[in-house]
Amino acid sequence: MVDRAAVIAAEQRAVDYAYTCHERRFRENREKLKPNRTTDSHAGTAFIPEAAPEVPHEDDLGGEALVVARVDVVEDDAERTWYIGRRLVRDADFEPVVINWQSPQAKEWLLRPPNQAGEVTLRRRLRCDGRTVRDYQDEIGTEPVKPERLRDFLLEDLERARDGTMRDIVETIQREQLLLVSDTPRGVMVVQGGPGTGKTAVGLHRISWLLYNRHFRTQDVLVVGPHRRFLTYVRDVLPRLGTRGVVPVETSRLWDKPRGSDPLPARAVKAGARMAAVLERAVRNLGGARALARIARDGNFGFDFEGSVISLPRTELESLLNAEDAPGPYLARRRSFGTQVVNRLAKAAAEARPGRPDPRIRARIERHPQVVRLMNVLWPNMSPEAVLRRLLDDPDTLRAAADGVLTDEEQRAIHRPQAARMADEPWSLEDLVCLEELRFLISGEGPQRYRHIVVDEAQDLTPMQARALARRCPSGSMTILGDLAQTTGVHRYADWAELAGLLSGEDGWHLEELTIGYRVPREVMEFAQPLGAAVSSDTAAPRSIRPGGDGVLRIAATDHAERVADAVARAFDIIGKEADPRRSVTLIVPDALTEQVRQAVSAVGGKRLPLVIAAPDAKGLEFDHVVVVEPAMIAQQEPSGLGQLYVAITRCTQSLTIVHADPIPHELIPSTAAPEQSAAPEGSAAPEEAAAAPEEVEEDTVTSAPAADAADQAAADHTAGFQPFISALEQSVREERRCHVHEEIRFSLLAELHRARLTPVSHSPTADILCEGPAGTVLYEVLGEGETSYARLREAVLRIMEVQYAEGRPADQRFLVLPDAPADPWVVDVLSEAFDVSVIWRTADGWDGQRVDVALGGPGKD
């Protein structure tokens, strides 16, 4: 039996020694080094012998533990102990006492699976409060490893209060996270993960890892986040990891401050990738062959030059113009055209005046007013601002550039009469991104370039912004973190390929996924899941490892007059009941109610106030307790209200309370309210809910469907409890119905049933076809493309059982409908006898299989 207290005491001695060495080093450095402090992010890399021993002059751990793990390894037949921590620490002889978690050696040992331990004989995670060792867990060692105990550290860590700033995860980083953190920087790595799966954490640790391992220098890296509050939230993580000098910026800060904003339809057009094609054509349309008539009316361009007439035929000008129709910045093409024209005119002038060559003739021709005019007409020297201003103001110019790219309606959407002066143009953020694109098209110039870019909440980048980022990063090395289901921006990507295609360079891109949820309690995640699926059917909700408990999720109906007061009262109530004063309580509210809620909070006053955050600003943040006010209003906010709502309800670590007077959006509880039912007019009370006394709904959870009436309550309770199951089923049915073969077969069968004068139901979210006929209720499950092996068909039978369950009643007849005869003929009898499911399939001239007559609407034998 291991004496755990003795082990902890021994580890404490090692940790104490590490701190002693750590602190001695500061003292020595303070004495030795000059007073100007280093800002090199490689501080601590003295572990690499040739690296300069630059370390900060004082402890910058901010109270975090210096040591996080111990590893014993057999090296040259001898066992050696290493400690892994947040910083490199050496003893007086310059021998490493603690190696940095970012070092390649630490990474290798930390990633080693217990069943392939190799030379690692012990891997021990240490649980320290600063310098005090509290506990330990052996992941590799002589004692059998209990996985559930290993989780304890993580769960304990997740339980800590969220006081408004993010912490690093060095102590509990998971294998799949460390693999992404230390992945090669080549190409674009896209990390898709649902709410709270650790994307931000992975992104920040990756920056630190890339810099520590000298893949890049501090100034090579650009880190972009969604908004200022988020940047404040993550502010401490990089310094605590020992990475200094990297300052994340808000996405919008990459451009100047906007002077105006556009209506949503205009934003959507200007932000889309097609706008790039329009801008490119707008630049190509400047001057050019169409303007030639103004210059060379009688077929020639000619003028009197110092007593002789020199000229160029129009055809020659045309061919010079055509030669410049190649890719490249407009001004470079302009210069090249000008050189050709001047060369030819100089030659003509020399021929007209034989004699001594005149070396300055080119310069005089170039400055000649006629040549200057020619250049200005054929190649007008316009600023990006002038090009965009005219494009937006003049419908003809826009049509010439956008024809076949933007619809008439889209062209009308971006029309904007020009301001009296250029300086007064109300450039919006989308305009500023277009201006950057135009600047690049015209001069080839762009903003500062980086060797690696990290983007958090990347799903909200617009395609035009993505192009701008790609230009800033010619190496094509990026870390892109996001969740398509949390899209709140003006552009919604169908999949990551669309965005990654815009960002990536020649090294391409790859998609990684984080699937474990570390923030949101299980019940809340399950409640949020259908909404996430409604925003992006392509992304899976995370599996939460955070157990919930009583009161984790509350849905409270109120009426419009009481809505704000009720929500605020509930937030204060949570504060009153929460024993830990560090735990954060936040009201997430629709834009329109923000001021009202803030005032109501101030009016109540007190020592501890809940935070009030408008839904769009909640992105990326996390709190312990969250009260979401009026989800329907959030869901209606532009540009992507459902995404905003999904973000809002997935911010909490402890509890979620929803206060609503309007019906809860049906995307959130799809089984309880059809779209038509939930569309109550703005301002009108939802009768059943408004009538309910707050005390009665106080204990409501998601299982007590707020929009259902009493008669439906039991059924709703039953179904809502199985919501994740139903949602998963609906999701996979939706996916199947995207298959053309599946739908072709389904609709041929529907046609047969209509021909038999029956009324089949085809719009159930779970059953492919349900039909009341002479043989009773018949349920059809259609298989699309793919194999028809027994294993596959047995799976389909299981689906039939699930569908019956979801539909709330068993069918009288069950049919599996295949595109072809099954691969093994015997399966037909087995499925019929074992599961009472008949199989039919399509043939060249109709249908075949078991009991086809019943399947096609006949009465059956009995």
Ligand SMILES: Nc1ncnc2c1ncn2[C@@H]1O[C@H](COP(=O)(O)OP(=O)(O)OP(=O)(O)O)[C@@H](O)[C@H]1O
């Ligand atoms: N291995 C881990 N150990 C401890 N805490 C972790 C771990 N991984 C993630 N967390 C914590 O989980 C929470 C959510 O992480 P993070 O904010 O990085 O998620 P996210 O995927 O960016 O979420 P969202 O998309 O909702 O913004 C944070 O508090 C983070 O510290």
